Amino acid sequence: MTRFGVFGRVRSIFLATFLTFSFQGAYCELGVSPAGPSLVNTKAGSNVTLAVRFSGALDPAVTWFKGNLPVVTWTVGSSAAPDISHREVLRIESDGSLTFVNVPLNYTGIYTIEITKSGMGKAATSFTLGVFETIENLEVSMQPSFVKEGTEQFTLRYKMSQGVVEQQMWFFNGREIETSLHFSIKQSSLVVFSPNRNDTGQYTALLTNPFSRVRAHFNVTVRYGPDEPVVKALPAQPFYVSGDSLSLRCQAEGFPQPIAEWVFGGETLSQSTDGVLNRTNIQTSQGGIYTCRMFNEETEEKRQKNITLSVYEMPSSSPKCSVHSVNGNVDLLYGCQWQGGTPKATLSFPDLSSGSGVGNFSLVLQPASADLNGKTVICMAVHPVQSKQCNITARSPRELLPAVRTTVDSEGKIVVAILCVSEASPEAVVSWSEGSKDVTNSTSYQISNDTTQLNIRHYNVSNFLLQNYTCICRNPLGSQRREIQLQGPLISHSSVFPNEDGTIITLTWEVPPRSVVTGFDIQLKGPDLNQNRIGIQNRSTSNKYRTIQQKPGSARSTDIFIIDPSKTRFFRVVPRALMTVGEPSESHRRGPAQGLSGPAIAGIAAGIPCSLLFLLLVGALIYLCVYCNKNQSRQTRYPVSRAVEKTITTQSDLTPHNLLTGELKSPPDYNRLHQTPSERSVALPTFVPPPPVRVATTV
Template sequence: MMLPDESARLGAVFLVVSLSFSFQGAYSELLVFPSGPTVVNARAGSNVTLAVSFSGAPDPVVTWFKGGLPVLTWAVGSSAAPDVAEDNREVLSVEADGSLTFVSVPLGYTSNYTVKMTKSGLGEAQTAFTLKVFDIFQDVELSMLPPFAKEGSDRFTLRYAMSQGVVEQQTWLFNEGEIKTSSHYSVEQSSLVILNPKRGDTGWYTVILTNPFSRASTRINVTVLYGPEEPIVEARPPLPFYVSGDSLSLFCRAEGIPQPTAEWIFGGQTLSDSREGVLNRTNVHVSQGGVYTCKLINELTKEQLQRSMTLSVYERPSGNPTCSVQSVNVNADLQYHCQWLGGTPLAQLSFPALSSTSSGAGNFSMTVPASDTFNGKTVKCMAVHPVEQNQCNITASSPAEFLPAVRTTVNSEGKIVVAIHCVSEAAPQAVVSWSKGSEAVTNGTTYQISNDTTHLKIHGYNVSNFLQQKYTCTCRNPLGSQRLEIQLRGPSVSRSSLFPNQDGTIITLTWEVPSTSIVTGFDVQMKGPDLVPEIRNSTQTRATSNEYRTVQQKPGSARSADVFLLDPDLTYRFRVVPKARLTDGEPSEVHRIGPGEGLSGPAITGIAAGIPCSLLFLLLLGGLIYLCIYCNKNKSRQARYPVSRAVEKAITTQSETTPHNLLTGGLKSPPDYNRLQLNPSERSVALPTFVPPPPVRVATTV
């Protein structure tokens, strides 16, 4: 079937030929025109001819040009061989009408060809042809440059290649849709360029190749790589902070192709115990708190992204908050202090009653002018820590009434040293000042004041030196003061008691000393028989003394003494003598232990005279009883009478047992040893005393 364009061209040729014959006589002009199509498609290896016709001149010279180069020259009608370029002799030949024939045309002969005919005196004429040589497609493949597509890059290119074939037309498809040249796609010779690729460009790309003799297609799956995207970094369980000892996990993940790998960095070191972006922490401690950085890497694109998070690990401060108050600026101001040390972070401390805006961390103080408003007022310190809230209270108070404590010792020089201790309960702690009479006492040879001013030591040679002066201690803080005058007194014992053990072989003497008494030691004295020898089977005789003798010596700090090896069947007397070095004080009261002292002489005489009378009375009573029984039997041998009241009373009297006075009147309960450790001022209850039983007098009436 002839195409419309070719029919038009053939018609034009016939018209030219007809006109040339019609006007041959009038005009003599050389004309050249194609005898067939001017665009010729040929399959490689086939024979093809570019046909021409001419008129207006006989036997013109024909010259064929390939591109702009002559490849063949010949005179029509000449018997001579055509002049063919050496490289084309195997392919090109000329026909009798000047047409050009290609024998087994190779692919390389695709070109534009021009034929020029010349005749001397008649000028020249020419016409042009296009020869396209095609081959069958074989082994068509698609490839991508660079080897992977990356989102955000400038471009990537799909290029086709084949082992054989000439493309007349290429068509590109993306996921079965045809691609048109645009700002995103550029179709070039044998390639497709994708500009500014995105992840949406991932998919199947197809190229379809056609020519007049063949058709081929191939496709490639393209994945546009991207990521890591914005990562998600979190801790689970999600808490604002963690307490030392808790367990938790840190997670890090981000989208991307391929899936980005994640690693955790802490303190500049990569943590090797993380797996797939998960970092587990068990029994976490404070040192593990801080900034954790997750590093995400796309292994193909080498793109990296980092995100950090802060892990807060807190620890409760140790113990509980403590409050105190002290005086500053020479007792003019009160400084309230609160501290709760340790922990992470430090606790925030404040005194709401003193200020609503001031606070401190771990250790906080506030200073306020001293006034009666604060005397006895409880001030609260609020301690706030993320783990726990706590508090402590402090009450400022003026010095309270107090009693002095006096302790006496003897130094290496043989001097008596009297230490007076004055302490008054107060908050802040009271400062003590000392005076003797109207003069202030200062440190020196005779007087020594402790660093905290609560102790005054007085050095002297004898007791009289101490008894001549009065000392005054004044306790003072910003809220007030207390003053106490102290008059020292000689060695003395205020109260004493004696406590025997159950067997009567050991006694414990206890005593008290007035708070201002000067005492360096005690003599425990006894009157009575000697103590039982430690060897029980000893035949050594024991003497009895009517004078007191010292059996023990105790230091000035002692308040009790135990005496062993007493004979429970004998009587002893004990007392305590206080001493101030070589000066003896008044002895304590005398305590007796043992049975009674016996009967008087008249009592013994009365008992001796009453024994015969008692026997005579018993004989008369027995005869009377016998007579009564005998009479009763005679009246009625079967009758039974009640027993005589006298006899019943006698029987009843014999069965009663009266305890000895010595067992109930002279024994005391054992001492309370815990109470013996108290200061003299703390013992306000009178100690029990030994009371001997009253003497027994026996009188007998005859």
């Protein structure tokens, strides 16, 4: 390359460079920017610099502003002193940067640097300076100090002894709180609107700045309740039986725990926080409405709840059924009652009607149907504790068995009481008649209140014997009729029973059921009972019956003492109706025999001719048998073995052994004594001898 070429090339490069700088100078702009971060945080009392760099000019005029207020003015590179408003804190560097010495807290703010150059305009940039202190002694408090559910709001505030908060955060039970309708985060506080029980817990305030991070906790308790109480009885049953034991429990949500108060019948029974009321051996009087009152001492709120306790008691004994005649003895009234108990039992007759009653139920059937005669009707008695039943059978009157009883009144009149009772359900009403006339109450006749007895009064027993009395028993299902003909004083049967040694005898007798008897004479024939002590008895007296005892008309036996068994005596009973004497009973002999009686001798005399005639007949019969045997022996006979047969005909002794000549009898039949009078008056069965026995002997 030639020398000229090299020079031309260098010249071209120089020219280009010159032109470039020339154009740049013509179009250059003034500029300033942070030499570091525009956000500067520092601790109070430390030194910090807001560093800048320039472009477009070498010595611009610099002005620093805090907000809109200039704090430093100076021209870079000038020898003149800068204009500084707070020289003890502020200092400008040679490059225009602003330095803070021992910066106080109140110098926190936005700082702006503005540079100017004549003919080049202005340039500016801003810094944010944060001056902080370490946060110390952070505390949280609440307003108001008492929070109740349903109030308007409560506020949590924090305070500290020193420090600058760059950011505050609130937490509830570890979860960050965000502003909402329920929570509002304000400067240094947290507001909780319409607090409820769910707002009870730990609240935390978290405060931070670039140089510290501090937490403070506060426990909030929201008082509430009591809520609606829950009451129950344990064991849970629809009802309880008298004598049972149980517990009443009342619980309700609340803080602090509400106090439960049990009230029954206007009386406070117990107060406790557990709300338990124990009842042992409970009675029906303790059944009813129990009220549980809940009270919160701090919220001063009250609630109450009732529980009804049903205590039942079984009715006493068992239900009773009955049937009566009503409406003139035409209709039937069925009744059923089961008294007592709590509550009353429900009664009904399912077979008769669908109706029911409580405690006492009656049902009238009009008119009484014949189908009810003998029909058993059941009453259903239903009680919550137990159900039972009873039954009743309505029957028409059955066959009548009239009874007659005789007494003597204070005026000396004979009183004959005729009792006419028939088995019937309902009880039969009795009407009386004498012959064809109805009997009504009068001087001679008196009918009992229940109409079953007719009393007849008269001095003379013969007046009773001339009349026929009729009783008619009737109820709604039928009637029975019976005529009664009275009899005079009679003895239907009598017996005598000695003791072991024969010194005491018991004389018993019976009277026909319709006989009118006011008394009895006990008579003796033979030696007096006390003859051994008073001497020899007159024979004429001992052969006649004489009265030794008198018994009233109700008597049916007597004991006779101090009898000498070695002497023969006769006893009998004579019935009386006042002065009227009836036929005596048979005579009963006690003691040894007195030889053959007249009838016995007559029997023997009549038996001798009969015996002779019987012997003649037997002889004739034997002769006839021998004669017939001889005629048969003349016929041709074949040889056969002969045997002698001998037949003996005997007859058992039919004559009774009269060893007990004193007419001793067997012990009494006590079953016979309990029979009805009509049955005891039947004659004893006669003795029938056994038939003759033939005995044959073969030789």
